[in-house]
Structure formats: structure tokens, C-alpha cells
Amino acid sequence: MEWTLALQVVVNSLLLGGVYALIAAGFNLIYGVMDVINCAQADLMMIAMYTSYWIYTLYGLHPLTALIIAPPLLFIFGVLIQRLIIDRLLGAPLFTQAIATISLGYILQNLALIFWKEDYRMIWTDYTTAIIRVGIPLSLPRLVSLLSSIAIIAILYITLTKTDFGRQIRAVSQNRDAAALVGINVKKTYALVFGIGAACAGIAGVFTSTFYYAYPTVGSIFLLRMFVVVVLGGCGNLLASIAGGLIVGLAEGIGAFIIGPSWKEAIYMIAFLITLAVKPTGIFGEKRI
Amino acid sequence: MKKEYKMKKGDEMKWIKKIGKPGIYLPLTLIALTTIIPIILPPFLLHVAIMILLYSYLGTAWNILGGYTGQFAWGHSAFFGIGAYTSTTLYIYHKISPWIGMLIGSLFAAGYGALCGAFTFRFGLKGHYFVIATIALSEIIRIIFINWAEMGRAWGILLPVVPDSWIDFQFHTTKLPYYYIALTMLLTIIIIEIKIINSKLGYYLTAIRDDEELSESLGINTFKYKMIAMIISAALTSFGGTFYAQYVLYISPETVMPVGLSTEILMGPIIGGLGTIMGPIIGAIIVQPIHEFTRAYITTYTGIAGLDYVVAGTLMLTVALLQPKGVIQYINKILYSKTIITSSSKGE
Amino acid sequence: MLKIENLTKRFGGLIALNNVNLNIEKGEIRGLIGPNGSGKTTLFNCITGFHHPETGRIIFEGEDITGLPPHKIAIKGIARTFQIVKAFHKMTVYESILTGALLRAKDIKEAREITLEIMEFTGLIKRRDTLAGNLTTIDRKKLGLASAIATKPKLLLLDELVAGLTPGEINEIIKLIRDIRENGVTMIIVEHVMKFIMEIADKITVLHRGEIIGEGKPEEIAGNPKVIEAYLGEKYA
Numbered sequence: 124m125e126w127t128l129a130l131q132v133v134v135n136s137l138l139l140g141g142v143y144a145l146i147a148a149g150f151n152l153i154y155g156v157m158d159v160i161n162c163a164q165a166d167l168m169m170i171a172m173y174t175s176y177w178i179y180t181l182y183g184l185h186p187l188t189a190l191i192i193a194p195p196l197l198f199i200f201g202v203l204i205q206r207l208i209i210d211r212l213l214g215a216p217l218f219t220q221a222i223a224t225i226s227l228g229y230i231l232q233n234l235a236l237i238f239w240k241e242d243y244r245m246i247w248t249d250y251t252t253a254i255i256r257v258g259i260p261l262s263l264p265r266l267v268s269l270l271s272s273i274a275i276i277a278i279l280y281i282t283l284t285k286t287d288f289g290r291q292i293r294a295v296s297q298n299r300d301a302a303a304l305v306g307i308n309v310k311k312t313y314a315l316v317f318g319i320g321a322a323c324a325g326i327a328g329v330f331t332s333t334f335y336y337a338y339p340t341v342g343s344i345f346l347l348r349m350f351v352v353v354v355l356g357g358c359g360n361l362l363a364s365i366a367g368g369l370i371v372g373l374a375e376g377i378g379a380f381i382i383g384p385s386w387k388e389a390i391y392m393i394a395f396l397i398t399l400a401v402k403p404t405g406i407f408g409e410k411r412i
Numbered sequence: 413m414k415k416e417y418k419m420k421k422g423d424e425m426k427w428i429k430k431i432g433k434p435g436i437y438l439p440l441t442l443i444a445l446t447t448i449i450p451i452i453l454p455p456f457l458l459h460v461a462i463m464i465l466l467y468s469y470l471g472t473a474w475n476i477l478g479g480y481t482g483q484f485a486w487g488h489s490a491f492f493g494i495g496a497y498t499s500t501t502l503y504i505y506h507k508i509s510p511w512i513g514m515l516i517g518s519l520f521a522a523g524y525g526a527l528c529g530a531f532t533f534r535f536g537l538k539g540h541y542f543v544i545a546t547i548a549l550s551e552i553i554r555i556i557f558i559n560w561a562e563m564g565r566a567w568g569i570l571l572p573v574v575p576d577s578w579i580d581f582q583f584h585t586t587k588l589p590y591y592y593i594a595l596t597m598l599l600t601i602i603i604i605e606i607k608i609i610n611s612k613l614g615y616y617l618t619a620i621r622d623d624e625e626l627s628e629s630l631g632i633n634t635f636k637y638k639m640i641a642m643i644i645s646a647a648l649t650s651f652g653g654t655f656y657a658q659y660v661l662y663i664s665p666e667t668v669m670p671v672g673l674s675t676e677i678l679m680g681p682i683i684g685g686l687g688t689i690m691g692p693i694i695g696a697i698i699v700q701p702i703h704e705f706t707r708a709y710i711t712t713y714t715g716i717a718g719l720d721y722v723v724a725g726t727l728m729l730t731v732a733l734l735q736p737k738g739v740i741q742y743i744n745k746i747l748y749s750k751t752i753i754t755s756s757s758k759g760e
Numbered sequence: 761m762l763k764i765e766n767l768t769k770r771f772g773g774l775i776a777l778n779n780v781n782l783n784i785e786k787g788e789i790r791g792l793i794g795p796n797g798s799g800k801t802t803l804f805n806c807i808t809g810f811h812h813p814e815t816g817r818i819i820f821e822g823e824d825i826t827g828l829p830p831h832k833i834a835i836k837g838i839a840r841t842f843q844i845v846k847a848f849h850k851m852t853v854y855e856s857i858l859t860g861a862l863l864r865a866k867d868i869k870e871a872r873e874i875t876l877e878i879m880e881f882t883g884l885i886k887r888r889d890t891l892a893g894n895l896t897t898i899d900r901k902k903l904g905l906a907s908a909i910a911t912k913p914k915l916l917l918l919d920e921l922v923a924g925l926t927p928g929e930i931n932e933i934i935k936l937i938r939d940i941r942e943n944g945v946t947m948i949i950v951e952h953v954m955k956f957i958m959e960i961a962d963k964i965t966v967l968h969r970g971e972i973i974g975e976g977k978p979e980e981i982a983g984n985p986k987v988i989e990a991y992l993g994e995k996y997a
Binding site: 160208211212219221222223225226227228229230232233234237343347350351354383385386388389392393395396399400403 | 543551725
């Protein structure tokens with residue numbers, strides 16, 4: 124096997140992992156702070172993908188302009204979801220939460236189906252088809268996605284650990300009642316955290332739209348991968364999302380190359396089951412934010 | 413010491429609480445179901461009725477593992493699909509009657525169920541880890557079938573259309589036989605369910621659902637019993653798969669094995685009421701007509717696909733928010749003067 | 761009947777049980793006391809298979825049961841209650857006890873009879889159809905006890921049974937325990953409430969920081985300076 128070819132496969136596979144990491148980071152944030160499993164995370168991403176698509180198709184703007192629109196929109200949407208739905212379910216058994224977020228995802232998917240039909244939507248511009256050469260050809264949008272995802276996760280992490288706001292979030296996450304006693308508005312914090320998590324999905328969606336096609340149920344593909352990333356890295360572990368995302372991207376890319384694209388799903392699925400068996404808490408362990 | 417309480421056989425019959433006072437209602441319903449309803453229904457409504465029966469059946473099969481044992485599996489489409497594919501391929505390639513194929517399919521489904529159970533229960537996967545694992549396990553099956561040449565890959569298999577025949581399990585002049593078959597399946601599984609509830613198995617499964625550690629301390633081998641529940645649930649689900657294959661006469665990984673199907677199967681019990689007999693039935697009665705009607709009328713006339721799932725999704729959300737124990741709680745309130753949960757009366 | 765040899769249990773760096781040796785005679789009621797965190801519940805967990813010890817052996821009626829899964833140990837004849845009272849929340853009192861009785865009964869009919877007996881024996885018959893989740897504290901504790909004895913154990917481990925009960929309720933439990941002993945059941949009782957344990961136990965073992973620091977008749981233990989030191993600050997009930 125040619126070395127440059129191998130390298131190309133490896134690197135392109137890693138690039139895949141960028142957005143996986145970002146969606147997972149949003150999920151981990153929500154789970155780590157609120158113990159809520161947001162099964163609609165990938166569907167929120169789907170909404171962002173469409174936003175980006177329509178911004179380009181209707182207004183001719185560069186798809187990345189959607190970064191100004193989609194994440195804030197999804198942030199607000201996330202806050203609303205938390206206030207209206209999640210808040211009522213905070214004490215409920217696990218599956219009630221899961222059902223609620225899954226139902227929400229279902230609703231989003233099918234609203235998308237109703238309004239935008241089931242056609243695959245792909246954005247073809249100079250940007251989305253661009254290739255840069257750093258020894259080996261790399262897809263530009265994917266590279267940008269990966270680097271941006273890592274950057275955003277890093278920013279999130281720094282915010283959580285170094286800023287007052289971050290400390291507030293961590294206080295609420297570790298001991299809700301104690302935080303309330305110290306004067307922190309717990310409900311508001313929860314709403315904000317969910318909003319941020321949704322915004323992460325939003326950013327991921329915009330980036331994904333630059334190299335993948337949008338359709339109503341595209342979320343289901345990413346949802347499964349997201350869960351694998353989360354379990355691999357460690358539930359609630361923000362930084363581990365990066366590692367998890369890269370690993371899943373790698374497994375998928377290399378798997379597709381060696382065994383064939385239609386089997387690649389099975390590859391990371393099996394890796395996932397093995398992780399569950401051997402170290403269910405993930406490579407880097409579960410974490411409370 | 414004076415023995416104040418006589419233990420009647422009826423003390424175990426707590427299922428009567430769940431079904432409602434049998435008395436006059438049960439025989440009446442049964443008569444209506446077997447004679448009046450199927451005759452008067454026009455073809456489309458008959459189809460809806462068949463779907464209600466099928467999903468009541470599937471929901472009940474799932475309930476054995478999900479509601480009674482508390483193991484929230486999200487991968488039952490794999491068992492459904494295994495049943496469908498086994499009977500279909502045996503029929504097409506080896507001319508074996510789908511009825512026999514049904515039984516053989518249940519063996520394979522039970523086998524895969526055992527595998528899933530062995531994996532998830534051995535490693536003590538619980539809560540959301542269990543759910544995700546079952547999804548992954550069912551997806552792996554789907555991917556295998558998408559890549560399997562003899563199984564038609566992603567295009568699936570079209571069953572040959574033959575004239576009405578019981579051996580070939582196909583009927584075209586009228587869908588009535590399908591109705592009766594589905595009804596029989598549902599009644600049979602309910603009887604099985606009742607037998608399980610009133611047996612040692614039933615008590616042990618419910619105990620496991622409520623507290624696994626406590627169960628272990630009382631001598632219950634939780635691994636063994638969870639496996640039993642999984643295997644029974646898997647095998648029973650696969651019968652539904654064969655039925656579906658013979659009803660629709662086309663199967664593919666996308667139609668008989670997707671995660672969405674698993675979701676649809678458990679929607680009934682969740683909306684209707686987990687761990688009860690009527691729950692999955694009520695759930696199916698609510699969900700299936702919505703599904704079928706919106707699909708037939710709204711989708712055909714306005715071309716808007718997906719509306720039915722929006723409605724179903726909203727329903728599930730509402731139920732989750734308002735009454736996590738399921739619609740059956742409302743029905744219980746109507747049927748009895750006091751609700752079951754807070755009642756401390758003796759007997760039924 | 762029960763022999764524990766050189767039992768050590770670690771949780772990461774923390775040594776919960778350090779070379780514990782214990783000998784329980786058939787028909788005994790052994791009290792197990794010690795300050796919080798001394799390892800009493802850990803010892804119970806090791807005996808009943810919920811924890812696996814690092815070293816040492818647990819021998820029950822001549823058989824090595826170390827490391828067996830909890831359900832097997834229950835089958836061998838050791839039953840227990842839990843410090844944080846566990847119950848089958850969605851089952852009634854009758855159903856909960858029946859679940860325990862099903863271990864030894866050859867069919868549901870026999871289990872029913874055993875359950876009836878036990879409900880009368882414990883006085884829970886009045887609450888026959890109440891959901892376990894709706895019981896009062898003492899009834900819930902009685903239920904835990906009832907389910908455990910429904911498995912017809914030879915050895916019964918009771919973990920802080922009377923914590924939080926009124927003196928009247930404690931006397932009720934004392935009578936129950938004595939009745940259970942009449943039926944030939946050996947018991948190890950972990951307790952903080954001194955009045956209770958002094959009255960009921962034949963012999964008391966004192967655990968402190970995972971080690972046994974004293975063993976003997978209740979009167980001897982009460983005067984033991986090491987025991988008093990370990991309990992410095994503890995009130996007597």
C-alpha cells in the first residue's frame with residue numbers, strides 16, 4: 124500500500140471526527156451538568172444544517188455566514204426546550220427524559236420532512252469543494268470544521284474552568300442545593316447550559332453542511348456516532364469528546380477504506396460494544412463538569 | 413391465632429385489576445372482536461384494525477422485557493426483522509411454509525436475543541448504557557443484512573404473490589384471514605402474559621425491575637431471569653415479523669429492521685402504560701390509527717409526509733410530561749371508584 | 761456455623777476490613793457494633809456476596825462461600841436486610857414476601873401459605889395489600905425482615921434494623937427477633953442503638969476502622985476501655 128495513500132486515508136478520517144466531537148461536547152455539557160440525555164442533539168444539528176443550506180440557496184451567502192444565525196437561534200431554542208420540557212422532567216426516571224427528548228427529535232425530524240421534503244440538500248460552492256494541499260490533498264471544509272471544533276471545545280473548557288460563569292455552572296452541577304444556597308439561580312443556569320449545548324449542535328450543523336448533505340433524518344446518523352463518542356471518551360467529559368470524536372472518525376474512515384463503505388457503520392459499532400464491555404465509563408472516565 | 417384471611421386462588425389474579433372487571437365486558441368484547449367488527453369494516457379500516465392488533469402484539473412482547481422486567485430495550489426491530497427474513501428466505505429458497513419458517517425464525521431471534529442479553533447483562537449494562545447498547549446491537553444486524561447478497565442487500569426481498577392459501581400464508585381476495593390470525597396471535601400472547609404474571613417468573617421479573625440488589629439477596633439469579641425475559645420477548649417479537657412479511661409481501665432492512673421500528677414498537681406500551689396488560693393495546697389503539705389515517709389522507713392528498721410521526725411524537729411527549737405511567741392511569745380512574753395505586757383494599 | 765478467616769477488603773487505597781477473623785456459633789445472636797465507617801456493612805456485603813474480598817475466606821457450614829454471587833449465597837441459607845431499607849416499591853406487602861417465599865416453595869400454593877404465616881407472624885397482615893412504597897418506617901423494616909425470613913434462612917444478617925424507631929417499636933422488634941431465634945435461625949445484628957443490642961445479643965463483636973477491637977458478652981464490652989474510646993462522642997440510646 125502506498126504510504127501517501129494510507130496517510131491520506133488516515134488524515135481524512137481524522138477530519139471526519141471534528142464535528143462528531145463538537146456535537147458530543149454539547150451533549151456532554153448538558154449531561155455533565157444536568158444529568159439529562161438529550162437525544163434531540165443531532166436533530167438540532169440537522170436544523171442548523173438546513174439553516175445554512177437555505178442561507179446559501181436563498182440569499183447566495185457563504186454557508187459559513189450561518190454561524191452568525193444558527194447557533195444563536197439554537198441557543199434560544201435550547202433555552203426554551205429546557206424551560207418548557209426538560210425542567211419538568213428533572214426528577215423523573217431516566218426513560219421519561221429519554222422519551223421526551225426522543226419525541227422532540229421525532230417532531231423536529233418530521234417537521235423538517237413536512238416543510239423541506241425528503242430530498243438530499245447539498246451545498247455546492249467553491250468553498251465546499253475546495254481542496255488544499257499540505258503534502259496530501261485535504262478537503263478544506265473538513266479541515267476548517269475539525270480545527271474550529273477543537274477550538275470551540277477548548278473555549279468551552281476554558282470558560283468552564285477559568286471564568287466565574289463557568290464556576291457557577293460547575294457549582295450547580297456538583298451540588299444543586301448548595302449552589303442555590305449561595306445565591307446562584309439554578310433554573311437560569313440549567314437553561315443557559317442547555318442553550319449552549321444546543322448552540323454547539325448548531326455550530327456543528329453549520330460546519331457539517333459544508334461537506335455533507337442535509338435531509339430530515341440525517342440526525343439519526345450523527346446521533347449514533349455521538350453516543351459512541353460520548354461513551355468512548357467518557358460520559359460528561361468535555362475534553363474527552365475530542366479524543367472520542369477523532370477515534371470514531373478514524374475507525375469509520377479506515378474501516379470504510381479497508382472493508383468497504385457499507386460496513387463502516389458496523390466497525391465503529393463493534394468498537395463501541397467492546398468499549399461498553401471493557402470500560403463502560405469510557406477511556407478517560409466519566410466526569411461531572 | 414384466628415386466621416382472618418382466606419387465601420383464594422383469586423389473590424393471584426391481580427391481572428383482573430388490570431383488565432377490568434371481566435364479568436360481562438370480556439365476553440362481549442371478544443364476541444364483537446371476532447364476529448361483528450371484522451365483518452362490518454371496510455378494507456381500509458380492516459387494515460388499520462390489523463395494524464392495531466399487530467402493534468398490540470408487538471408492544472406486549474416488548475413489554476415482557478421492558479415493562480415487567482424494567483429493561484428498556486430499544487433494539488426489538490432486530491428480532492422482528494430476523495423473523496421476517498428467516499421465514500421469507502426459507503419460503504423462497506426452500507419452499508418451506510411460512511408457518512414453519514415462523515417457528516424457525518423464532519429460534520434465530522431467540523438466539524440473537526440470548527446473545528444480546530448475554531452481552532448486556534453480563535457486563536451489567538444498565539440505564540442509558542443498556543438502551544444504547546441494544547440500539548447498537550440491532551443496528552449491527554441491520555448493517556449485516558444490508559450487505560448480505562442472499563438477503564437482497566438494501567433492496568430487500570419481494571415475496572412471490574400466490575393465490576389465497578393458508579399454507580403459503582397469503583390472502584388477497586379479502587384481508588379477513590390476516591385479521592383473524594393477528595387476533596389469535598394477540599389473544600395467545602395475552603394468555604401467555606397472564607400465565608407469566610401469575611407465576612414465579614412473573615414475580616421474579618417484577619422484583620428485578622423494582623430492585624435488583626434486593627432480588628439477588630432473596631435468591632433470585634437476576635442474570636438468568638433477565639435472559640429468560642429477553643429470549644421470550646425476542647422470540648415472540650419475531651412471530652410478528654413473519655406475519656408482517658406475509659402481509660406486506662416485501663421486506664428490506666429499512667422496513668423491518670430500522671431503529672424507528674423499535675421506537676414504534678415501544679411507543680404503544682409507553683403511551684398506554686408500561687407493565688400492564690392493556691397498556692400496549694391502548695397504546696396501539698391510539699398510535700396506529702393516527703399513523704394510518706394521517707398517512708392515508710393527509711399524505712396522499714397534501715403530499716405532506718411525516719405528519720403522523722409529529723403527532724405521535726407530540727403524544728409521547730405529552731404523556732411523558734403529564735402521566736409517565738401511561739394513559740391507562742386515566743382509564744383506571746374511570747373504571748374504578750378509587751385508583752389502584754393508592755388503594756389498600758383487600759382482594760379485587 | 762460461620763467462620764471468617766483473615767478477611768481483607770480494600771476500596772482503592774482505603775482498607776475497609778483488615779484481617780478480620782470471626783466465628784459465629786449456630787443459634788447465636790451476635791451483635792456487631794462499631795462507629796460509623798468501621799466496616800460493618802462492608803463485612804455484611806462480603807458475606808452476602810455483594811463485595812468480593814481481596815484476601816481471606818468465608819466458610820459457612822463447612823463450605824467455602826467466598827466470592828459467590830449474592831443469589832447463590834441466599835440459596836445456601838444466608839439472608840439479610842439492608843441498612844438503607846430496600847423494598848419493591850411497586851409491589852404490595854403480600855407480593856414482596858411472596859417473592860422471598862418463592863425461593864424454597866415448590867409452587868405458588870406453598871409460597872402463598874408461607875407468606876400468610878409470615879404476615880401473621882410479623883403483624884404485617886393488616887397491610888397485606890399496601891404498596892411497599894407507601895408503608896410507614898417500621899412496617900417497611902418489618903417487610904424487609906419478612907421477605908428475608910420468607911427464604912427460610914439458617915443465618916440472618918440484620919443491618920441497623922431499629923434505627924429511627926420509637927422505644928415501643930423497638931420492643932416489638934425485640935420480640936420478633938426472639939421469636940425468630942426460637943425458630944432456629946442464627947443472627948448477626950449490626951446496630952447503633954445500644955439499648956437494643958445489649959438486650960438482645962448473646963455476644964458482641966466490636967469493629968473499629970476495619971479491625972476487631974473487642975469481643976465478648978454485652979456486660980464485658982460495655983466496660984471495655986478500648987470500645988469506649990472508639991465510641992468517644994457516641995451517645996447511648
